[in-house]
Amino acid sequence: MLIGAVAVVLGLPLIAVTGLTAVVFLDSSAKAVASDGGAGLQGVPQEFREWILKADAACPEPEMTPALLASQLWAESQFKTSRAEATSYAGALGPAQFMPETWATWGRDADGNGVNSPWDIGDAVTAQGRMMCSLLGQAKRSGYAGDPRALALAGYNAGWGAVERYGGVPPRSFAGGQTYDYVHSILAEMPRFEGPGTLQVSGSGAGPDALRRAATRLGTPYSWGGGEPDGPSTGFCDGVNGYLNGSCSASHTVGFDCSSLVQYSYWPTTKLPRTAAEQYGATSDRAVSRNDLQPGDLLFWSHGSSSSIYHVAMYAGDGKVLHAPRTGKNVEIVPLATAMPERDYHGATRP
Template sequence: MKVIIAAVAAIVGLIMVAVIGLIAAVLVDGDAEATELSDGGGGLQGVPAEFRSWILKADQECKQPAMVPALLAAQLYQESKFKTSREEATSHAGAQGPAQFMPGTWATWGRDADGNGTAPPWDIGDAVMAQGRMMCSLLKQAKNSGYGGDVRALALAGYNAGWGRVTQYRGVPPKSFANGETYNYVQIILSTMKRFQGPGLLQVSGSGSGADALRKAATRTGTPYAYGGGGPGGPSTGFCDGTNGYLRGTCAASSTVGFDCSSLVQYAYWPKTKLPRTAAAQYGATSDRAVSRTDLKPGDLLFWSRSSGFIYHVAIYAGDGNVLHAPRTGRHVEVAPLTSAMPQADYHGATRP
């Protein structure tokens, strides 16, 4: 968040806070079965699961129209790359935690949002909610300021350099200010927001185990695919087996926290229905309850197989001709048309757990 920029003595009363910008890539992995993201909808994707609910909560608590989950996600990515350790999330200027708060600023915005009895800037919930409150306040200031330009840009500049600098320049500080740190900070975050913008939350009607499983799986939309990763407890790192789990020649599964296709299904139905781990085993456990393609209901399982008959993929029917699944390495948990989710010629059949 902020890397305090050297205060100018002539400007009295300005509380300067700045940020050390961190840029990096979010690793997405592997291969043949599923992908990981985080949200499960709600207009957010590509965010670590431990951050997702807090980002959505911070967004919901802000009534400013310019606030969206992707804005907070892109800002966190720029600030810390979603890192939380003291070693990785402490700037050279002393900014702390995933939202990079300077101690003085944290004293104003930090609260015990996660209810664990403490309120350090290292706690994900505390940090994200403080970030959301501060950005919400800055968005309101920007809206009421009368300054030209995008209110999000003005708010981000205020977060990075302090609102006093925005007032001084009547807008985002120019490239000449602080070697372009604030200017570039704003531009990078606004340009990377799109990578975190996900589909709207999947609406699931009805009741019963199928609908409940679909609702649960939908909360994981956007979670990265990790071959061999995930299980009843949620996403986890996977593994490579010589064929699967690789991305551009590198084993991505071992460093990606996510689901593959069958672990997503297992997670969705657990613990009410304890399905086995692999797609082939899940088909074997439910094949006695086959469902025709014309009689599909939300929560039904759909399977695809090779010409040999080996079941290699499973998805959950999401209604309206769509499926929710973890497709393959390099992708994420997503909703896709049944007709194009996997090769049509490989469609094997459907079952109802």
């Protein structure tokens, strides 16, 4: 591992230090992760997922991917966030392992809680993304041979001065092989974090735009009563809904239910009401046949009539829907025919 003394001796700007381990392997002891991926990402703790996707979306460099950021976070901290577990002996802090002087350059209050901190997941991951995006651009402009991702990772770990010194990723002889192993382990572990690809939506207008916004929430947990126009939130239990394994899961799960996801996706261009039944009532005058569905159309299921609508989903094209299905599941894309019981399909509308 690189330490401050090594960087000083070599005259390198110490950018970030891997505080925990250089070569890492996923195992069953890792904290709970999202299981079914989506948006090109899987296998990450849910509290990291939104921020990884945002950091990736903010970077114009095509080499940046959610899996690259996730694999790097795993190498840096194994997604740990406590001060006891995510403070390195060299003084690197938080899940993205920033040195204080480097944090002063890249850190921002990304989560809007009034604190700019390398310990806040949102702040740390967005700073990691900005720094990696800058390094990717620098790597491509440098003219050095090799994978720009490898060059950027080396710059993140050892400082760009080390990359300049060697005209590429430093060899194993540099710093005991710490940077070399860091780069190679991250690139080797990336496939573990590569989930189903981001939904590709063509066209413009309210429906396609809403579907694109909904797709950014793939993998977000279902939370009965949770979700609002601004994003996911904790929900509640009503005596019947919101429970998992006998306990009220919704009260501590940040996510969406089926109708809040739809409301969020269309807001503020189209301000749909909150519940599935209300959304059907607000759009039923614009019914769409199953043969004429377009991206973003709303699909409804009921227990027999329009007065008993219980579920809403968005048409995602190619015979599939995007929806928040039920407690214990995440926002997903599934075939229309199997999203809910076929006998309960009530019809579709176009907001």
